[in-house]
Amino acid sequence: METVIEIKHLEKAFNDIPVLTDINLELKRGENIAILGKSGTGKSVLTKCIVRLVQADDGEVLVLGNDVLRMDDEQLNEIRKKVGYLFQGGALYDSMTVRENLEFQIRRTQLEKNKTELRQLVEESLENVGLLDAINKMPGELSGGMKKRIGLARTLILKPKVILYDEPTTGLDPVTSGEISELILAVQEKYNTSSIIITHDIKCAKMTANQVKIMKDGKFYAEGTFSELCESDDQEVKAYFS
Amino acid sequence: METLKENILGSLERFFTEVGSILLFTGNVIRQFFTAPFEHKELLKQGYYIGNKTLPLIAITGFIMGLVLTLQSRPVMVDFGAESLLPGMIAISIVREIGPVITALLCAGKISSGIGAELGAMKVTEQLDAMEVSGAKPLNYVVATRVMATTILVPILVFFADAVGLFGSFAALNMREDISFRLFLSLAFDSLGFADVIPATIKTIFFGFFIGLIGSYKGYTADRGTESVGLSANSAVVTASLVIFIIDLVAVQLSELIYGF
Amino acid sequence: MSKFKSRPLKLGMLVSVGLLLFVMAVYYLGSKQNLFSSTFTVTSHFYDVKGLVEGNKVRYSGISVGTVSSVDIISDSTISVEMLINQKVWEFVRKDSKVEIGREGLMGSKMVIIHPGTPEAGTVEDNEMLESIKAIDVQEIIQEARGIIDDSRMLSKSLLEMSEKINNGDGDLGRLINENTITTKLGQAGDELLAFAKNANEISGKVNRGEGDLGRLVNDSAITYELTFTLNHLKQMTAHADSVTMEMLLFSKELNEGEGLLNRLVYDREMAQHVDTTIVKVGQGVDEVVQTAGKIRESWILNLFSGRDKKDKQAD
Incomplete structure (x- = not known):
């Protein structure tokens, strides 16, 4: 199977305090990796390093075979088009309607598309997340779950190869969390994407992940399939599954 | 004693780092002015928004400013028997100093804090990151348009404030004595020269630029966390006001060097 | 890491200190x-x-x-x-x-x-x-101005006194203005002038009525008639002189425009000289006429002032 993302010996520190130390990771096509960990262990920093929202200090991040840390802005934009990123709160632009939010995402990358095509794309994306009705609403009028779904729709509009989910179920009720987890699976099935899912929601990880990694103090503490880790004797690991 | 010394050195270091960061940010923003794509739609939107938001405030303040200034200076001028010089004196003080500075301070309070809070919120909710990931540079789309809008609009607002201020001055004079609007205007404009208007206008362009820039900088560099939105709005106002006075100080000296007064 | 941190710090220090120095330098420049x-x-x-x-x-x-x-x-x-x-x-x-x-x-x-x-x-x-x-001080100017004002006040005071005296009739000027005798005398002189005018009037009345020599001269219609007659004669004489000149004009015109022998004669130099002398003579003749007329005028004026025997001389 083709390797989509490969991370080798990644290092990152803020103000001389290390956040990530010697991170290694390999994501294959069609595979989902869930990263579990407490707050402040550097999970978000890791995903941000992948799209270079945070500049890593050392190591290598290969996305589709290209080294993200050492490329110019144009190449980076090409890579970013292929890597979708779903932010914690959805990160919808407050001053734009849902439609404008989705259009904004493609206006830069697919300027050659005409208006009807653009509309079709937007509507198709919204239909994928089941929120076509909300097309003319402002983000302020939407609930947290809707925002996340529209955030996902905005990510999907570029048909990415990889999607990075930053805590997709945090702050949602269990039912909505389940819906989001199902949506992640549906998207993977439909577009054959690979994902890295950062979460501390065990249910979500169980539903979506082929592989689970547990992060502690900027390092992967344990890794394996969900059931493997479930049966682990380690107290730290057990704490997540109890 | 040692801690005091460390404190002073630490705050000095923080101050200089802040100044340097603002300058680097300024450089980046100016580079964005000349980098494609040019977001004229967003620029118009921001310009309209800024003008619309501040115009009534500036009109009222400008009027009161002219009125009060005239009422306050009139007794002294009457003592000297120089009432006829009053419109000229007021015109010069409004056009050269009070109009630009008051307008700029109001804009710092209104626009700079607004931009600071807006960008701070965008930063906290990762909207700026989302924009970055989508291939749109937030520095270009969000910051450069806002800075450009304030740079263009603040001088226009200052002209407006000057005009309303002069009208306020006329109203004040008319309360105390009988003076026709034409006479007032001719007295006021006789005393004004290009040496009054041009340095003041150039000054206001810089005011506008830094009002937008400081607000953007403070929002752009906000920490993650809800309270930092308020903090960035607050420090945007303080820093922008301070920068306005520093620019004013430098501008008065430069115009003195160039025009000789 | 330290590289990233120190760049804004260095830049900030450089610009802040530079700006401060500039501001201070300009202030220093301004005072000195x-x-x-x-x-x-x-x-x-x-x-x-x-x-x-x-x-x-x-x-x-x-x-x-x-x-x-x-x-x-x-x-x-x-x-x-x-x-x-x-x-x-x-x-x-x-x-x-x-x-x-x-x-x-x-x-x-x-x-x-x-x-x-x-x-x-x-x-x-x-x-x-x-x-x-x-130095000239404003204070000193005011002092000086005060002196001038004092002087002028004195001046106006003495002027006032003077006019008061005149009013009271003191001195020659006062008398002139205030006493009545002078005007009475002036009145008498006026009366005398009036009488004189009356006499003059009477004289001119007599002349009008034709009394005395002067009167007759002015009023006698016979004399006027004779004068008119003389003038008519003079008129006739000038008419004659006019026709002579006219003929001369016609003659010269014919000379210019005529054909044949006469024309040739005109353009002959000798002939032209002859004509010239003729014209000179004609001129002399006209002069004589004018002189004669002059004499007539003189004699007439003489007649006018001698008064009588005008009928004998007017035939000239």
Whole structure:
């Protein structure tokens, strides 16, 4: 199977305090990796390093075979088009309607598309997340779950190869969390994407992940399939599954 | 004693780092002015928004400013028997100093804090990151348009404030004595020269630029966390006001060097 | 890591300190405008500097050439003022230049004025002392003006007294204006003039009525008739003279325009000379006519004034 993302010996520190130390990771096509960990262990920093929202200090991040840390802005934009990123709160632009939010995402990358095509794309994306009705609403009028779904729709509009989910179920009720987890699976099935899912929601990880990694103090503490880790004797690991 | 010394050195270091960061940010923003794509739609939107938001405030303040200034200076001028010089004196003080500075301070309070809070919120909710990931540079789309809008609009607002201020001055004079609007205007404009208007206008362009820039900088560099939105709005106002006075100080000296007064 | 942190720090320090230095430099420039140009020093002593302070301007013939660098009290009646003056105007400041304290406008601050001296005295040297002159002070002007006002008040007072005396009839002028006898006399003189005019009137009346020689001359219609007759004769004579000239004109025209023999004759030089002499003679003839007429006029005037026997002479 083709390797989509490969991370080798990644290092990152803020103000001389290390956040990530010697991170290694390999994501294959069609595979989902869930990263579990407490707050402040550097999970978000890791995903941000992948799209270079945070500049890593050392190591290598290969996305589709290209080294993200050492490329110019144009190449980076090409890579970013292929890597979708779903932010914690959805990160919808407050001053734009849902439609404008989705259009904004493609206006830069697919300027050659005409208006009807653009509309079709937007509507198709919204239909994928089941929120076509909300097309003319402002983000302020939407609930947290809707925002996340529209955030996902905005990510999907570029048909990415990889999607990075930053805590997709945090702050949602269990039912909505389940819906989001199902949506992640549906998207993977439909577009054959690979994902890295950062979460501390065990249910979500169980539903979506082929592989689970547990992060502690900027390092992967344990890794394996969900059931493997479930049966682990380690107290730290057990704490997540109890 | 040692801690005091460390404190002073630490705050000095923080101050200089802040100044340097603002300058680097300024450089980046100016580079964005000349980098494609040019977001004229967003620029118009921001310009309209800024003008619309501040115009009534500036009109009222400008009027009161002219009125009060005239009422306050009139007794002294009457003592000297120089009432006829009053419109000229007021015109010069409004056009050269009070109009630009008051307008700029109001804009710092209104626009700079607004931009600071807006960008701070965008930063906290990762909207700026989302924009970055989508291939749109937030520095270009969000910051450069806002800075450009304030740079263009603040001088226009200052002209407006000057005009309303002069009208306020006329109203004040008319309360105390009988003076026709034409006479007032001719007295006021006789005393004004290009040496009054041009340095003041150039000054206001810089005011506008830094009002937008400081607000953007403070929002752009906000920490993650809800309270930092308020903090960035607050420090945007303080820093922008301070920068306005520093620019004013430098501008008065430069115009003195160039025009000789 | 430290590289990233120190770049804004260094830049910030550089710009902040640079800006601060600039601001300070410009302020310093403003107070001591001669900072960058070379200067020389002159001093002068005054009794009263009237509020002159360090930094005030020094003017030479109205041009700002320097600043006051210090004002010191030397003794209870002497104050030393030291001035920094631009090198460029050194040659124009002479040893006998005079220094005065003046004002910029009526309300402005004080300044030092250097009056140019004479070239013969030579250029002043560095640190040399210049003579001061007492300045004109607004206070002094007011004092002087007060004196003038007092004087004019005195003047108007004496004028008032004078006019009062005239009113009261004191002195010749007073009498002239106030006494009635003079007007009475003037009245009599007027009466006499009136009588004189009356007489004149009577005389002209007599002339009108044709009384006496003068009267007849003016009024007798017979004389007028005779005069008219003479004039008619004269008219006829001038008519004759006119026709002669006319004929001459026609003749010359024919000469010019005619054909054949006559024409040739005209363009012949000898013939032309003949014609010339003829014309001269004709001219003489006209002259004689004019003279005759003149004589007639004279004789007529003579007749007019001799009065009688006009019928014998008028035939001329």
